[in-house]
Amino acid sequence: MDVVYYWHKCRSGHGKCASCFQLGQPRIWMSMSRDGLLPKKFATIHPRYKTPSFATIVTGFVVAVPALFMNLTMVTDLCSIGTLFAFVLVCAGVLRLQMLPNPPERKFKTPYFNCRYVMPVLLIGGVWIGATYYANTAKNF
Secondary structure, eight states: OHHHHHHHHHHHHHHHHHHHHHHHHHHHHHHHHTTSOOOGGOOOOOOTTTHHHHHHHHHHHHHHHHHHHHHHHHHHHHHHHHHHHHHHHHHHHHHHHSSSSSSSSSOOOOOOOTTTEEEEEEEEHHHHHHHTHHHHHHHHH
């Protein structure tokens, strides 16, 4: 009975971690490839399933091979770090694209909203509300 219980826990934990990587990372790599930050092979779309096929295969190997040699705790800890790393890669790619002499034409424009005056008021208001709401907890800390 214990073997079945631990096997189920191991598989469910690994499945959650692997799904985090394998669902998001290939699409991030596909977008980066379309923007010219990765080779065009990563933007290959499967004709039947309409998913990024090459990026999914590469992500599967990048996730599966290290997971074979690590314990479950380390794999699940790296899941969050890998997600953070993916966002760092995207942010770095966006900053790199802005520095190009002829940036590619964008299909979507983010609406500009100057938060120079709004954000400090929201920040001060949030700190004030948090300080009054958690005053007793802060005193006991």
